[in-house]
Structures are given as C-alpha cells and as structure tokens.
Amino acid sequence: MQQVIKVENVKTVFGNKVVHDGLNLHVNEGEIYGLLGPSGCGKTTLMREMVMLEHVYSGHIYVLGKDVTRISQIQVQQLRENWGVLFQFGALFSSLNIAQNIARPLVEYTSLSSSMIEEIVSLKLQLVGLKPKDALLYPSQISGGMKKKAGLARALAMDPKLLFLDEPTSGLDPISAREFDALILKLRDLLNLTIVMVSHDLHSIKGTMDRFAIIDNKKIVYEGPYEGIHTVHSDFVDKFFRE
Amino acid sequence: MQNEAGKAIRIYKEGNAFVIKVQGALDIRSLPAFMEQTKKLQDAELLIIDFENMVRLDTAAALYLLRLKHQKNVKFKHLGNRFLQTIELVKNTPPQPLPKPSNCSLLERMGYHFYLKYRFVVALLAFLGELFVKKLTIFLNPKYFRYKEVLFEINQSAIKAIGIVALTSFLVGVVIAYQSAVQLKLYGANIFIVDMLGISILRELAPMITAIVIAGRSGSAYTAEIGAMKITEELDAMRTMGFDPYFYIVIPRIIALSISLPILIFIADIAGVFGGMLIANTQLDISFGLFLERFSSVIDVKHFIIGEIKGPFFAFLIATIAIYRGFMVKDDTQSIGKNTTKSVVESIFAVIVCDALFSVVLTNLGI
Ligand SMILES: Nc1ncnc2c1ncn2[C@@H]1O[C@H](COP(=O)(O)OP(=O)(O)OP(=O)(O)O)[C@@H](O)[C@H]1O
Ligand SMILES: [Mg+2]
Numbered sequence: 001m002q003q004v005i006k007v008e009n010v011k012t013v014f015g016n017k018v019v020h021d022g023l024n025l026h027v028n029e030g031e032i033y034g035l036l037g038p039s040g041c042g043k044t045t046l047m048r049e050m051v052m053l054e055h056v057y058s059g060h061i062y063v064l065g066k067d068v069t070r071i072s073q074i075q076v077q078q079l080r081e082n083w084g085v086l087f088q089f090g091a092l093f094s095s096l097n098i099a100q101n102i103a104r105p106l107v108e109y110t111s112l113s114s115s116m117i118e119e120i121v122s123l124k125l126q127l128v129g130l131k132p133k134d135a136l137l138y139p140s141q142i143s144g145g146m147k148k149k150a151g152l153a154r155a156l157a158m159d160p161k162l163l164f165l166d167e168p169t170s171g172l173d174p175i176s177a178r179e180f181d182a183l184i185l186k187l188r189d190l191l192n193l194t195i196v197m198v199s200h201d202l203h204s205i206k207g208t209m210d211r212f213a214i215i216d217n218k219k220i221v222y223e224g225p226y227e228g229i230h231t232v233h234s235d236f237v238d239k240f241f242r243e
Numbered sequence: 244m245q246n247e248a249g250k251a252i253r254i255y256k257e258g259n260a261f262v263i264k265v266q267g268a269l270d271i272r273s274l275p276a277f278m279e280q281t282k283k284l285q286d287a288e289l290l291i292i293d294f295e296n297m298v299r300l301d302t303a304a305a306l307y308l309l310r311l312k313h314q315k316n317v318k319f320k321h322l323g324n325r326f327l328q329t330i331e332l333v334k335n336t337p338p339q340p341l342p343k344p345s346n347c348s349l350l351e352r353m354g355y356h357f358y359l360k361y362r363f364v365v366a367l368l369a370f371l372g373e374l375f376v377k378k379l380t381i382f383l384n385p386k387y388f389r390y391k392e393v394l395f396e397i398n399q400s401a402i403k404a405i406g407i408v409a410l411t412s413f414l415v416g417v418v419i420a421y422q423s424a425v426q427l428k429l430y431g432a433n434i435f436i437v438d439m440l441g442i443s444i445l446r447e448l449a450p451m452i453t454a455i456v457i458a459g460r461s462g463s464a465y466t467a468e469i470g471a472m473k474i475t476e477e478l479d480a481m482r483t484m485g486f487d488p489y490f491y492i493v494i495p496r497i498i499a500l501s502i503s504l505p506i507l508i509f510i511a512d513i514a515g516v517f518g519g520m521l522i523a524n525t526q527l528d529i530s531f532g533l534f535l536e537r538f539s540s541v542i543d544v545k546h547f548i549i550g551e552i553k554g555p556f557f558a559f560l561i562a563t564i565a566i567y568r569g570f571m572v573k574d575d576t577q578s579i580g581k582n583t584t585k586s587v588v589e590s591i592f593a594v595i596v597c598d599a600l601f602s603v604v605l606t607n608l609g610i
Contacts, residue, residue, distance in 0.1 A: 094474070094574060094575035094576050094577075095575040095576060095577040095578075099341055106271070110271055110272070110274070110275060111275040112271075112274065112275055112278075112303075116278075116303075116306075116307065118340070118341055119306055119310070119338060120271075120302075120303050120306060121341065122338060122339050122340065122341055123302060123306055123333060123336055123338075124302075126336040126339065127302075127332075127336060132339040132340070132341050132342070133342055135341045135342060136341070136342055136344060138574065138575065139574075139575075140573075140574030140575065141574075158271055159270060159271055159301035159302055159303060186332065189325070189328075190325060190328055190329045190332060191299075191301060191302070191329065192299070
C-alpha cells in the first residue's frame with residue numbers, strides 16, 4: 001500500500017513554546033486517518049503544516065510523495081489542486097454565498113460550462129446534507145452546523161484525492177454527524193479518497209477511522225487502529241477511551 | 244491539462260455505433276476534453292462508452308455521464324462495480340436546480356436603493372441620538388468615563404502621528420513659501436511673506452492638513468477596527484457582558500481625537516511656519532530674527548486661536564463618521580474595505596465643508 005502522507009521527526013516551535021517534539025507517523029492510501037489528543041496538543045497545527053500553512057521547525061513532511069518542507073512553487077500548486085481542506089471553523093469566503101463558495105475552485109481550475117458547474121454544486125450540496133434552496137445564503141446567514149457542511153462541500157468540490165478535515169462533526173447535531181460519517185465512508189470507498197481528520201467524537205473515531213495517532217505531551221503516544229488502544233496508557237487515553 | 248485528457252480517450256467506429264474508450268482517469272480535470280469529444284459525436288446513432296481501462300471516476304464525471312445517457316442513446320460497457328456505485332450515488336441525489344437570484348426591474352432597483360439611503364439616514368440619526376444620550380450619561384455620571392481608553396487612544400492617534408503631521412505641514416510651508424517668494428520678489432515686497440505665511444498656515448492650512456492626515460490615519464483605523472470587531476462578534480460579546488461599546492469604544496475615541504487634534508494643529512503650525520521661514524531665509528534673505536520679529540508684530544493671536552478651535556470640530560466629524568462607518572460594516576470582509584474607503588472620503592469632505600462654514604461665519608462676524 002502506498003503512503004500518501006509521511007511525517008518524519010517533526011518538531012514545531014512557537015516562540016519558546018515547543019508544541020511537537022519529534023512526531024513520526026504515516027497515512028496509507030485509501031485510509032481514514034485520525035489525529036486525536038487533548039485540546040491544545042497541536043492537532044490543528046500539524047494539519048496546517050501538512051497543507052503548508054505553517055512551517056515546521058525541523059523534520060520533514062511528505063504529502064503525495066513530495067516533501068512539503070522544501071518544495072517548488074509549481075509543485076505546490078499541483079498539490080493544492082489535489083487536496084481539499086475543511087477548517088475547524090469553516091473559513092467560508094464571507095463575501096460569496098454558499099453556491100459561489102463551492103463553485104469558486106471549479107470556476108478557477110476547470111473549463112466547465114456554468115450549467116455543469118451549477119449541477120455539480122447542487123450535487124455537492126445534497127451530498128453533504130444541505131438543501132439547494134439555501135444555496136444563495138451568505139455565510140453570515142447560516143448556522144454553525146450549516147457552515148461546517150458548506151465548508152465540506154467546498155472541500156469536496158474538485159473531488160480531491162486527499163481530504164483534510166478539522167473536527168468535521170463538532171457543532172453538528174448527532175443525526176447529521178452520523179450521516180456525515182456514512183458519507184465519508186462512502187466517498188472513501190467510491191473515490192478511493194484518503195482522509196486525514198481531527199475529531200473528538202468517539203462515534204466517528206470508532207465508526208470511521210481505520211487508524212489514528214494520539215498526540216499527547218508533544219509526542220505521539222499511540223498510532224494504530226482502535227482495537228489496539230488498550231495496549232497504551234496515558235492520562236488522556238485512560239480518560240477518553242475507558243470511561 | 245487538455246492534452247493530457249485528450250490522450251485519455253480513444254474513439255473508433257463499430258458498425259453504426261461510435262465507441263469511446265476511456266483511458267486513465269475520467270475526473271473533473273479530464274472532463275472538459277471528454278465533453279468536447281462527445282459533443283463532436285452529437286449525431287451518432289449510438290454511443291458506446293467503454294470503461295475497461297478507466298482507473299478513476301469522480302462525481303462530476305458521473306454527473307455528466309448520467310446527463311449524457313439522459314439525452315441520447317448511450318451504452319456503458321465494462322463499468323466496474325465501484326464506478327457503478329459512484330454513478331448510483333449521483334443518481335440517487337436527484338438534480339435540483341439552484342434558486343435564481345431574483346431579477347428586479349429598474350423601478351424596483353431604484354426604489355430599493357432609495358430605501359437603503361433612507362435607512363442609512365435613519366441609522367445615522369439613531370447613532371447620533373444614542374451618542375448624545377450616552378454622552379449625557381457620562382456627563383451626569385462620570386464613573387462611566389474611561390480614562391485609560393482615552394489616554395491609550397491619544398497615544399495612538401496623536402503621539403504616534405506627530406512625525407507625519409509635522410513633516411507634511413513642514414513641506415506644505417516650504418512649497419507655499421517657494422511659490423510666493425517668486426511673486427513677492429517681483430514687487431520687492433519680500434517681508435510680506437511673513438504676513439502671508441502666518442495667516443494662511445495658522446488659520447487655514449495647519450488645521451486642514453492635520454485633519455486630512457488624521458482622517459487617513461486614525462479614521463480608517465477606527466472603521467477597520469470596529470468593522471472587524473463587528474464581524475468577529477466581539478461587539479456582541481461586549482454587549483452581553485455589560486460593556487457598552489459606546490462607553491468603551493465610541494466615546495473614548497471621540498474624546499481622544501478631540502484632544503489630539505488641537506495638539507497636532509499646534510505642532511503643524513510650528514512645522515509649517517518653520518518650513519516657510521527656511522525658504523524666506525534662503526530665497527528672500529530674511530533672517531530668522533527678522534522673520535520672528537515681524538511675525539509677532541503683524542500676526543494676531545486670533546488666527547492661531549481660530550485654527551485651534553477648528554480642531555475639536557474636525558475631530559468630532561472624523562471620529563463620528565469613522566465610528567459610524569465601522570458600525571455600518573455588514574457581515575462580510577469586503578464591506579470593511581468599502582466602509583473604510585467611504586469613511587476616509589466622507590470625513591475629509593465633511594472637514595472641508597465645516598471649514599467653509601467657519602470661513603463664512605467668521606467673515607460675517609468680521610473676525
Ligand atoms: N500562531 C501561534 N502562535 C503561538 N502559539 C500557537 C500558535 N498557533 C498555535 N499555537 C499553540 O500551539 C498549540 C496547539 O494548537 P492547536 O490549535 O494545534 O491545538 P489543537 O490540538 O488543534 O486543539 P483543539 O482540539 O482545541 O482544536 C496550542 O497550545 C497553541 O497555544
Ligand atoms: Mg484544533
């Protein structure tokens with residue numbers, strides 16, 4: 001199996017605060033991979049490093065075979081067209097409505113006709129559980145959960161091979177959250193997506209993730225499937241998984 | 244991209260049917276080229292699409308395949324199970340057109356814009372009313388007065404602006420002196436440069452230059468700050484915690500600017516006159532001593548006082564417009580830019596109008 005992401009000895013430092021101290025992990029193709037850990041342990045930061053929004057202090061991160069810590073502009077652009085990112089707080093473009101948010105990458109990167117783009121937008125909206133009649137609303141006019149869904153639809157717009165999701169189910173009602181789990185499982189199976197996601201949702205962790213890494217105290221304390229979690233002990237693991 | 248996709252398709256004829264053989268990935272990148280090819284085969288009786296060598300099919304392509312099948316006689320061949328499921332998934336989400344933004348008539352649009360303007364005026368009146376009430380509250384109840392915020396804002400908008408205000412005013416003084424020096428020399432009226440510079444700078448130019456610099460510097464900052472606070476719901480958070488934005492944000496800024504502007508005007512006076520004095524010395528051979536002696540004898544102190552009095556008026560206009568524009572920011576980031584632009588333009592305009600009123604009134608009063 002091919003490794004889509006490989007993190008080698010990554011150290012992250014903000015000022016004089018060390019967030020990661022030598023992380024090692026890898027994500028296989030077609031896998032749903034979780035990043036878990038207590039609040040503030042650096043899950044979002046690691047994900048931001050993978051998508052080149054943050055610099056690593058030392059170490060290497062390989063994404064789709066390329067070292068993102070030293071990479072040329074052209075390769076950066078290629079990478080960016082091949083992944084989708086859902087931010088923890090949606091990060092929708094506030095001056096565009098939902099439909100325009102989703103259509104943005106399609107308009108920019110493809111030469112598809114506007115009617116085709118519209119159909120794709122409508123499809124994506126329905127896939128993530130939004131109603132096409134809400135398509136003209138602006139980000140400030142929709143609820144937190146709807147923002148999450150719209151953000152996911154935008155991340156899926158180009159049918160990327162690699163998807164980064166930061167807490168996709170937080171802020172969703174339980175029914176939407178389970179529908180969301182079913183959706184990403186289905187997308188993974190159909191499109192052979194590789195998904196890296198941060199989650200605190202035990203249901204999602206059990207139900208969707210093939211493997212996950214737990215970051216605690218600047219290090220990875222566990223990497224592997226849910227079944228193996230009882231082999232390790234740490235404050236976070238004990239409290240989170242055994243109560 | 245196009246070439247890559249072109250390679251991904253092979254077309255040949257089989258009886259009266261055209262066969263399209265998909266090679267590699269049929270996804271959103273190769274889709275435009277694929278659509279191009281199928282459009283060329285518009286008139287074919289039967290289209291057979293062979294997926295034997297396809298490695299990837301995404302939802303956008305599946306959507307198009309379904310659309311194609313709907314339109315004409317198309318057969319899918321060798322469609323693997325996984326791809327079939329993708330098509331199934333797309334099929335199960337029935338196409339629902341997106342709603343169209345309603346197109347309204349010219350009259351409707353005009354009415355709408357007029358209504359917006361009307362709302363704008365009402366909101367402005369409401370803002371001024373609330374401001375007045377809040378000021379009254381502070382006046383009656385000085386414990387609401389935020390000294391710390393005021394001092395902080397004075398530091399931001401006056402102390403840190405001293406350099407740029409002084410430099411601008413100095414340069415204007417230099418330019419004016421230069422231009423008039425040529426004319427005055429013609430008539431041998433060299434010494435009158437002092438009268439000219441003194442009155443024009445103290446009374447008109449220094450207050451105006453200061454106001455324009457501050458409108459561009461602090462006015463824009465106020466609008467952007469308050470606009471961003473509005474978008475990130477910081478203002479709402481303050482309100483729920485009982486921190487009235489008028490006491491914490493609005494009034495401290497207005498008061499701070501009303502104190503700052505006279506100080507800055509004073510500095511602009513000095514810098515501007517100094518600039519003129521320098522040119523008078525080099526171009527007209529008027530020594531500093533002579534210049535200052537003449538200055539104190541012919542320039543009435545009233546010119547200085549009038550310039551200073553304009554300060555708080557200009558400050559009030561700049562700060563109120565800037566803050567009001569900040570509150571007008573809607574929930575998207577673009578409107579921060581739009582309102583900041585408007586804030587600067589409107590406050591400079593208001594300052595000039597106010598200055599004109601001053602001129603008319605003072606002239607009529609004979610001052
Ligand atoms: N720009 C920054 N400057 C300084 N410190 C930062 C910066 N960004 C993140 N940090 C620190 O890095 C640590 C990790 O932050 P991060 O956002 O990655 O946490 P997280 O694991 O995603 O938490 P959560 O589950 O709450 O989202 C935090 O302690 C945070 O204070
Ligand atoms: Mg986070």
